[in-house]
Structure formats: structure tokens, C-alpha cells
Amino acid sequence: MPDELQPLLPTGATVPNCELPDGTRLHELRGQPVVLAFASIDWNPAQVYQSEIFTRLLQEFDAGISSLEARTTTWHSLDWHSEAATQLGVTGQRALLLLDEQGVLRWQTTVTPGQEIRPGQVLAALEALRPPMSVTGEAPAAAGGVSRRTFLTATLAASALLLLVGASTAAEPVAATKNHPPMLPTPPADTVPITLTINGKTHRLEVEPRVALLDALRENLHLTGTKKGCDHGQCGACTVHLDGQSALSCLTLAVMGEGRQITTIEGLAQGDDLHPVQAAFVKHDAFQCGYCTPGQIMAAAALVQDKQKRSAAEIREAMSGNLCRCAAYPNIIAAIQETQTA
């Protein structure tokens, strides 16, 4: 991340006369549309793979208009830490800039590294740049519009998005259409004060609404016993109790935890006395690496509350939401069986 981002050039501005890696200067390229694409110079297989998707998207968007003519376009793939990147204000960002024949910036987009390319953004860009067609089907090289040639470049520019930009924030919001809401920069996130009752203790904290209970526990309250496995509700490592029932803290917002009794693995033992499920896990060696164990124990402790005697098959079914990469399953089942009959 760069320390301070320079402001981006406004659309319609004439770009500075940057030097490109091959020694040419931007002003020497006037008379032809130019696409400048900034990316990390690290190889990224996901970007290569995505290029195919977007090429198809383009072909399907307007098969007729892409022509050989477009090949005359000058392309420059540039390092996002190059001198040119600095001059254009896109240091350290994936960015795509489209210059017209006069060296005027017609369209640009930048994205945060690591974010996904959204096909809808490519489409929105294409639609925004589509020139109004005359009756003959020729695009007018009108003063206000984009010339046919620039449009061709634009379609290419969009296909470069695939390689170079992961979408999210268009520096210049592309005109919205009915199906494609404008891509706006990430709004500043407000925090909200909340009060959580965890293991019988009251905690006051300030979090953004988007913070998961799991992250609030681990990052804000340093209750790191609750583990993050998949972060998507698929592994059970983050299991806690909400009002006495097992629940996934990764799919619960911290703000939604207000007013509920939250119990984590830290709150299970009574002082030095282990919870019976904890003791049984120790006795039966019901873990190897231990990463899934807090979640397994929380799920098991919630399960045995009803004092029902379950068969091994019923325990497996009830515990199927807790995955164990070390496959300590037989010992986990044994520990639970002992606890429920105790």
C-alpha cells in the first residue's frame, strides 16, 4: 500500500508526457488511442484465467464491432510502481486508462489489489462508451461522443480489465444503467457502540456493523479460543453458544450479538474444573492438532445439554457441522458418548 495516494487525473484532462518503459513518451503517441494498463508485475494465474471469461463477454457483447482495426491500438502494460504510475496517480493500484487520439483521458478505473474483477463493471464501461450509432451503423466521430476508433479501443480496454484490474472502485464512476448501478468508492465505515455479554461478563466495544462476532471476539476482545477455519459457515471451528444453543460466530454479526448470552470456549470451565465434555476430550485424546477442538467442544457441550442418549450414528449426524482435518472423529464420538451417559 502506498503511503499516500495521489489524486487521479480527472476524465477529460490531457495526460502528462510520461515516459514509457521502451523510451517513448506519451505525446509521441498522439494520433492513436492508447490503453495504459497498470498492474503488479507478479504473475497471477487467476488473472490469466479470467482473461478468457472476459474475452468471451466482449465477443458476446458486440461481435460485429471488434475488427482488425483495433489491433492498431497501442498497448502499454506498466508496472504499478513505475514512474508513469506515479505521474498518473495510480501507484500500487491496478488501473486501466484509456486515452484518445488527442492524448485526453477518456476513461479510467482503479481497483484495490486482491479484489475480484466484476463482469458487470466491464459491461458498464462498454455501455458507457458505446457511441450513438447513425442510421448507417457507423459511429459518428462527434465532438462530444467517442470516435469509432476510440470505441474500438474501449472494447479492448475492457478486455484488458480482465488481465489487469480487479474491479470495485471505479475512479471515475461509470455512468449507471438500469442493470448496472454505478461503482462507487467504498464509503467510510461508521462504527457503532455495542454491549456484548460474553461468558457472563459485559463488554462494551465499538465496531463497524460488518464485523463478525468471530472477529470481534478474537481481534477486539482477544478471546482467541474461538477459531477461524473457513469463515463461511462450513467448518464449525468458530462455534459458540448463543443463548445456550450452538451457533457459528463467523456468520453472526457482532451487532447481532447484543442482548444475547454469548458463551465461548473460555467460559466453559468453572474455574479449574473442566466442563465434562472438556474432560472427556482430554481423556479420549479427541484431537491431534487441536485447531477444530474449541468448536467441537462447544458443539458437543450444546448437544449433551438435553441429556438424551444418542447412538454413535446420531452423534455423527448432530456433529456433522464440525470438520476435523486430523480426522479425530472416532475419539470425538467416544468422548461425547461418555459425557452423555455420565
Add this chain to the structure above:
Amino acid sequence: MYPFQYQRATTPEQAVAAVAKVSGAAFVAGGTSQLDLMKEDVLRPSLLVDVSPLPLKTISAFEGGLRLGAGVSNTAAAIHPEVQARYPAVSEALLAGASTQIRNMASMGGNPLQRTRCPYFRDPAQPCNKREPGTGCAALKGLNRVHAIFGASTACVATHPSDLAVALAALDAQVQVTGPGGTRTIAFPDLHRLPGDTPQQDTTLVPGELITSIDLPSFTGRSHYLKVRERASYAFALVSCAVALEMDGKKIRRARVALGGVAHKPWRVPAAEALLAGKKPSEKLFRAATEVAFADAKPLEHNAYKLTMGRNLMLRALLETSGLQPLQGPAGTAFAASVGGVGGE
């Protein structure tokens, strides 16, 4: 996750008004579908209105049937004695779905409205008409093993993932909603829609419409749910089938059959239902019904297996519901619903 505003609902009316007036606002109940998709950057609501505090958490008698409040958890509904005794298909569908933790969080209102599990929908890097209209359907020419064989369009071939919804469709449940235009009742089979050329729209609900309850009508027959999945537990259905059978002496008075995992909505098969009515249950009759049910199936490149699997599953569901073949486990449990057994037994 993209930032958003959060509001806790105080009354259904307030929740409806809050979502109806803000563009891009959404309800959240258990959050197991909504928050998952927000983490994947598939959904970016501007405002989340949390309906979990609303007093919609009771199961009560209603017009000879049962009213399941929208805030009732999947667990609470599944283990309710009246649900288990009178509508075992509902308990079976619920208990064969997701995991204990997720069932504790998930709600009657949220479950039928969960979004498709089409892997392309869940990946914002892929074109998907449901997520970003106009970008195309990656599944159509991609890997479409888990996709639809009925009612799909060239715009979208996704299936609806809910187990509960299949059982509710077979039982002709009613959905009570309250929205900006007042309250209305929707017959469950009309809640979801086919993709057509607007696959971004899963249901017939308008923005701001809140489900307040799911009503199970009075029903005295037998019902049953069967599900095939790729592992013994904790997986979505490849194909599933719910049957509701009402008898008249030895003859079938009315049969209702809904298939899951095969279409954009729970797929009722009226022609097969008509064939079954008035007849005596037999394997031969049931086989004929499965042929009728799958006659207009249109497989994609990788999912033709769903025709054979679906016919076999529907046959077995009919045999088990009618009693011609025993259930695989106690009625109303995941064991009855799971083809191939659960828990490695």
C-alpha cells in the same frame, strides 16, 4: 465485506418501511445465507434490517393446521412435536439440511429465500445474470453438473437449494407476507419463480415484503422427504423429493409430489399427481408416474444423471410414503430422509 448500515427491527411494519424506503436495503434473519454472500462480495446491501428481534418466533395452531412464525428457527420447527407427527416431511427436510449450528440460526422466513448455490453466482469474477444481469451465464457452457433440468432459460440454469421449500411446496403451504402495499397470502408454489430473462428475481416478493409466517394447512395424510447428496450429511441436495399422500381407503385420493435440486424453484409435477389420483398404490403405478414426471426434463451437458437419479428417488419416495417399502429411519428424522444413510452407518 462492503460496509453497510445496520438497524434492528422493532415491529414488522417498521422493518418493512425501513427496507422499502432505502434502495439496496435487505432483511437479515439468521444471516447464514445473507452474510455468507456479503462476505463473498456477491451481495452489497446498503442497509441491513435485522428482523431476528421481531416477535415472530411462535408455532401455533392455525385453521386446523400450524402457523410457523418467520423467526422460528429450523431446529425449533424440526423438533416441534406437532410438526414431527403431522408433517414429517417438514422435519425430515429440515433435519437433512445444513448442520446443527446452522439450523439453530436459520429461520422459516430466511430458508426459502436463501440464494442459489450455483458456484458461478457465488464467484464475483464470473459472469452471472443472476448476480449481474446482462453479463451472461457462466454455467450454461461451464460446469453444470448441479444445475437445472426443468424450467431453465438460456439466461440462467440455477437450482433452488432449500430442502424445506420442497416439502412446503408439496404440502401447499401458505406464505403470509406484509409489505409496503399491505398484507397478502401467497401459495407456496407461487413464492418462487422461473428464471426467464430476469433471473436476478428469485421470488414474486416485491422489495420490502416481509414474510411473517409459513402456514401449514390442515393435512391428515402421510408425507415424506428424501434427499440424495454427495456425502452422508451436511451437503446440499443433488436431487430431492417430497411426497404428500392422502388416501381414500386403499386408493390414493390425492398425491402431491415436489422435486428439489432440479429447477429454479421446488418443482411440482402435476401430470404425475393426476396420474396417481384415484388409483391403488403399486410399484408399477409409481414407475409410470416417474416417467410422466420426467418426460419434459431437459438436461444440460453434465447433469443428465439427474433424470435417472430423480426417477429412482421419486419412485422410492412414493414407495416409502405409501408404506409399500419401509422408511430408512424413524419418520421425521434425518435418518428417514437420507439416501445412503447418515453418520457413516
